[in-house]
Amino acid sequence: MNNNPNITRRSLLGGAMAATVMQTALANGLQVGLPDDPTKQMGTPPGKLGSRSRFETLAKAPSDISSRSPLQDFKGMITPSDLHFERHHNGVPTIDPATYSLTIHGLVDRPTVFTLADLKRFPSVSRIAFLECSGNFRTGKETMTPQDICGLTSQSEWSGVRLSTLFREVGVREKASWFLAEGGDAALMTRSIPVRKGWDDAIVAYAQNGEAIRPEQGYPVRLFLPGWEGNTSVKWLRRIELGDAPWHTREETSKYTETIKDGRIRQFSFDIDARSIITFPTYPAQIERGWVEVRGLAWSGRGKVSRVEVSTDAGKHWQVAELQAPVLDKAHTVFRHLWRWEGSETLITSRVVDETGYVQPTLKQLLDARGPDTGGYHMNPVTAWLIKPDGRVLYQPDYGR
Amino acid sequence: MNNNPNITRRSLLGGAMAATVMQTALANGLQVGLPDDPTKQMGTPPGKLGSRSRFETLAKAPSDISSRSPLQDFKGMITPSDLHFERHHNGVPTIDPATYSLTIHGLVDRPTVFTLADLKRFPSVSRIAFLECSGNFRTGKETMTPQDICGLTSQSEWSGVRLSTLFREVGVREKASWFLAEGGDAALMTRSIPVRKGWDDAIVAYAQNGEAIRPEQGYPVRLFLPGWEGNTSVKWLRRIELGDAPWHTREETSKYTETIKDGRIRQFSFDIDARSIITFPTYPAQIERGWVEVRGLAWSGRGKVSRVEVSTDAGKHWQVAELQAPVLDKAHTVFRHLWRWEGSETLITSRVVDETGYVQPTLKQLLDARGPDTGGYHMNPVTAWLIKPDGRVLYQPDYGR
Numbered sequence: 001m002n003n004n005p006n007i008t009r010r011s012l013l014g015g016a017m018a019a020t021v022m023q024t025a026l027a028n029g030l031q032v033g034l035p036d037d038p039t040k041q042m043g044t045p046p047g048k049l050g051s052r053s054r055f056e057t058l059a060k061a062p063s064d065i066s067s068r069s070p071l072q073d074f075k076g077m078i079t080p081s082d083l084h085f086e087r088h089h090n091g092v093p094t095i096d097p098a099t100y101s102l103t104i105h106g107l108v109d110r111p112t113v114f115t116l117a118d119l120k121r122f123p124s125v126s127r128i129a130f131l132e133c134s135g136n137f138r139t140g141k142e143t144m145t146p147q148d149i150c151g152l153t154s155q156s157e158w159s160g161v162r163l164s165t166l167f168r169e170v171g172v173r174e175k176a177s178w179f180l181a182e183g184g185d186a187a188l189m190t191r192s193i194p195v196r197k198g199w200d201d202a203i204v205a206y207a208q209n210g211e212a213i214r215p216e217q218g219y220p221v222r223l224f225l226p227g228w229e230g231n232t233s234v235k236w237l238r239r240i241e242l243g244d245a246p247w248h249t250r251e252e253t254s255k256y257t258e259t260i261k262d263g264r265i266r267q268f269s270f271d272i273d274a275r276s277i278i279t280f281p282t283y284p285a286q287i288e289r290g291w292v293e294v295r296g297l298a299w300s301g302r303g304k305v306s307r308v309e310v311s312t313d314a315g316k317h318w319q320v321a322e323l324q325a326p327v328l329d330k331a332h333t334v335f336r337h338l339w340r341w342e343g344s345e346t347l348i349t350s351r352v353v354d355e356t357g358y359v360q361p362t363l364k365q366l367l368d369a370r371g372p373d374t375g376g377y378h379m380n381p382v383t384a385w386l387i388k389p390d391g392r393v394l395y396q397p398d399y400g401r
Numbered sequence: 402m403n404n405n406p407n408i409t410r411r412s413l414l415g416g417a418m419a420a421t422v423m424q425t426a427l428a429n430g431l432q433v434g435l436p437d438d439p440t441k442q443m444g445t446p447p448g449k450l451g452s453r454s455r456f457e458t459l460a461k462a463p464s465d466i467s468s469r470s471p472l473q474d475f476k477g478m479i480t481p482s483d484l485h486f487e488r489h490h491n492g493v494p495t496i497d498p499a500t501y502s503l504t505i506h507g508l509v510d511r512p513t514v515f516t517l518a519d520l521k522r523f524p525s526v527s528r529i530a531f532l533e534c535s536g537n538f539r540t541g542k543e544t545m546t547p548q549d550i551c552g553l554t555s556q557s558e559w560s561g562v563r564l565s566t567l568f569r570e571v572g573v574r575e576k577a578s579w580f581l582a583e584g585g586d587a588a589l590m591t592r593s594i595p596v597r598k599g600w601d602d603a604i605v606a607y608a609q610n611g612e613a614i615r616p617e618q619g620y621p622v623r624l625f626l627p628g629w630e631g632n633t634s635v636k637w638l639r640r641i642e643l644g645d646a647p648w649h650t651r652e653e654t655s656k657y658t659e660t661i662k663d664g665r666i667r668q669f670s671f672d673i674d675a676r677s678i679i680t681f682p683t684y685p686a687q688i689e690r691g692w693v694e695v696r697g698l699a700w701s702g703r704g705k706v707s708r709v710e711v712s713t714d715a716g717k718h719w720q721v722a723e724l725q726a727p728v729l730d731k732a733h734t735v736f737r738h739l740w741r742w743e744g745s746e747t748l749i750t751s752r753v754v755d756e757t758g759y760v761q762p763t764l765k766q767l768l769d770a771r772g773p774d775t776g777g778y779h780m781n782p783v784t785a786w787l788i789k790p791d792g793r794v795l796y797q798p799d800y801g802r
Contacts, residue, residue: 014449034495038637043492046468047595048460048614050483057499058612059449067447067459075560075608076527082451094435097456098794123694125740126477126725160478186443207476209610211459214451232457236439293524324527325725338524 046372058083061147065089068151068215071297072279077128077332079154079325081209086216087133087152089187089251093236097220102204106179106242109171115218119204122161122169125205127226130155130332132272134256137379142386142394143182149383149395153299155332156217158224160205163198166240172198176242180249181223184238191232192246192268193252194227201226204347206218227301227330228270229378231256255384258377259370272301274337274360275380276308276352287341287391294321296336300332300354307353308335314347314384315400319349347396349384362400430722460486466490467534468617469552472698473680478529478725478733481618482610487617488534488553490588490652494637498621503605507580507643510572516622518546520605522765523570528604528627531556531733533673534605535630535657538780543787543795546679546759548797550784554700557618558735561606564599567641573599577643581650582624585639588692592633593647594626596711598671598734601609602627605638628702630672630729659778673702675761676781677709677736677753688742688792695722695738702731704779707755715748715785716801722751742788750785763801 008202035041052058060067062339067086069079071303086092097116105111133152138144145151176195183189193202205224206213213219218235225233231251246252246268258266281287298308304327309318324334335350351360361369383401435443439762453459461484468487470480487493498517506512534553539545546552577596584590593601606625607614614620619636627633632652647653647669659667677699682688699709705728710719725735736751752761763772764782785800 034497038494038496038585039587039589041494043489044616045465045492046461046463046487047491047617048463048468050461050485050487050617053498053613053616053620054495055621060447060451062447062449064446074611075525076558076611078558078611080610080612081481084451086447086451088444088447091446092437093442094445094455095654096435097441097454099622107540121694123737126697126735128508134549155481157479184439185442186441190562209481210475210477210479211481212454212457215454216446216448219454220456291522293522326729332528336524345447391607 007045015301019383023298060085063085067145069154071153071277073144073152077155077297077334078209079156081156081211081214083158084154084208084214084217085133085152087230088185088235089189090234091315092215093185094170094215095184095220095236100220102221102237102240104166104170104240104242107173107176107244109173112168112170114166116206119161122165125157125203126157126159127164128155128157128328129224129226129330130223131224131230131233132299134231134269134272137376137381139397141397143283144395144397145284146282147279148364150275150277152230153332156208157210158203158205159207160203160221161229163204163223164204166204167198172242175244177244178246180239180241180247181232181234181237182206182239182241182245183234184236189234189251190247190249191234191251193232194250195242197225197228197270198317203207225270227272229256229272232270233297238253239323256377258375259373261371263371269378272299273378273380274298274302274305274352274354274358276350276360277383278350278385280350281387281393282385283393283395285393287387287393289341289343289391292339292341294339294348296335296350297332298335298351298352299330299332300358302358304329305333305352305354308350309353310335310337310350311346311395312339312348314345315349318351343387346386346387347399348387349382349399350381364401367401407481420539428545447655448486453507455734461486462552463487467553469548470555472547472552472554472678473683475680478556479610480557481774482612482615482618482775483617485555485557485609486534486553488631489586489617489636490590491586492545494586495616495617496585496621496637498550501621503622503638503641505567505641505643508574508577508645509643510574511570515567517607520562520607520622522564525560526563527558527560529558529622529729530627530731532625532631532634534634535670535673535778538777538782539655540798542798544684545796545798546685547683551676551678553631554733558611559604559606559623560608561698562783564603564605564624564632567605568599573643575646575713578645579647581640581642581648582633582635582638582643583640583642584635585637590635590652591648591650592635592652593650595632596643598626598629626671628673630657630673630781633671657778659776660774662770664772664774670779673700674779674781675699675701675703675706675753675755675759677748678784679711679751679786682788682794683786683795686794688788688794690742690744690792693740693742695740695749696735697751698730698733699736699751699753700733700768701753703759705730705733706753706755707756709751711736711738711749711751712749713740713749716750719752742789747788748785748800750783750800754781765802768802
């Protein structure tokens, strides 16, 4: 910041600023097409589609099976659709919406095949909600970012038809207690879902952030189960079968289960437990002394976030963070805490309490409950960041162990 | 919809469906890369950035000076950032964020030049709100879409620093009653704004829908004045000067003013008046008999939408539409009304009432108040659509005149 009592309009319009722009451009190798003074050159005309600035390099981090959202780069609660995390089990299929159909059958009075146009004709609903993969925890190195640690969570405004509307249309029978959701990808992803979730808040979604769902997110139609582990929100949804027992598919037996005490396995653990993570300051940021806005995201699959607490002294004291309104049900909620950093080495951390009273656990509490071989699902520990005296920020993998 | 009591899992897995997919693909000329059965071919691996489906063709409608959002194609309340309407006066400038600065001077104690990093260090805020150009009304032909009629309105989640925070930082003096906002584009867009808006809810915004503002929307920094005519939310913001009177710039004298009765001109008409428009069914849709979900958007620059009423009999009777929660302050709000259409020709229309009690006017009321040569600004008439007996939908330009 440059405080200068002699700033006038005239001094600003001189050549000094333009010269600086050009020098920086040359230094960055960006001189091609970068005007020395944008006010002296007509800009780009209006277009059919906008695009990112050439100076922005936001990207997901892909592996063979998933692609993680850059949580540390986001402002606010909406995830841009092309930066929504990906997790698929045999790639993203290409599905023609003109031939797409959803079949609902089994314990129903009127087995029905719905086209996309059929689905869009029913009364619709929209809601802003997070979607998180239940395998959303990586740890181990100080040089991990929020994207590395838990980048498999994103938030969109989802629109579609309530599954309860379709249940009424096909006449789901009273003895139906579960349904199978099957995807049309090359993994033929299948999950068993209690029918009460279908009557409650499940959506057969065809839109995301205002437009058609992106292919990676299930184009043209996905199931969306607010607050439940992401894998159950079956993408490229092509079939729903009503039954009176779970199917025990591969993805709910050998996968997507957790060990608990005494070597037993927990199955059908659908709810995403409340979690928070600081997204700034985090590795690789370097902060300066003085006021720092500690920011992050908090969410719960069981309802609204009630409170986020932030500690800037390694958990000795906790202060209540500000929550950005509106605080929505089963939604990423931005928290902020203004902190004056004087230059001492310290740990900063956050924990969330949701409206059911659930408190985000420490890593030790999770390991005590699950045993050492957790399988990696439903891990939502309190996460801490070390602030070095020079302002560098490092992840603390062993915090709370 | 195909109701078939004999659907079983086995019958679905046969070849009939795959054959149909391939035939349609060939008919559409889309056979290249379109698998005959997506479940039998591994899909695309995870990537750094997602993209739209090849089957989706959403686009804005550009002219020389603006680009209109396809309101009729949107679901929900968020506008995808690359489909946010554009309106600029000399093209989109390319601005290097590394050399960008915002100068605040004039009637302040500490004239200051802020870099982008400076602005991002202050406490931040996010809000979902609409932005509408005050010249957002076109009419005249039955074959106009919502995009044609009022596509210069869009909605994003905007993030940045409150202007009031910067006002405190520079020490805005008590006698400062107006400020000038100047853009860094080749139009050097300038507008005079009452200082009270800066103390109230103005944002110096650097993010839109989670990421950096798009170039067309003011990258790297724009002013955002919730609920006020879009032109005052100066893009590519580079200078704010505090003063004790308006500057009477070109864009608030020869433009962005309205005639009112007796030939007088209304200046500084900042608030966007409440408006609603049905976005489905609208031209060029064709509906079928039976249940039709009438959908649309409603908004007010003065606060929340209180009520939207829909008439399906040319204004003889009105019914209260359902509003999609959450209903936010100064935000596009989705309304829906389930209507059973029996096949008779009729007119459908909507009107909004906001929390100040303001009722959306008819075209006649607007023309009576403004005179025949309105100048085109701040026109928000009730809009109607003709449903033909064959289900075709046509805009009715003379409704309510």
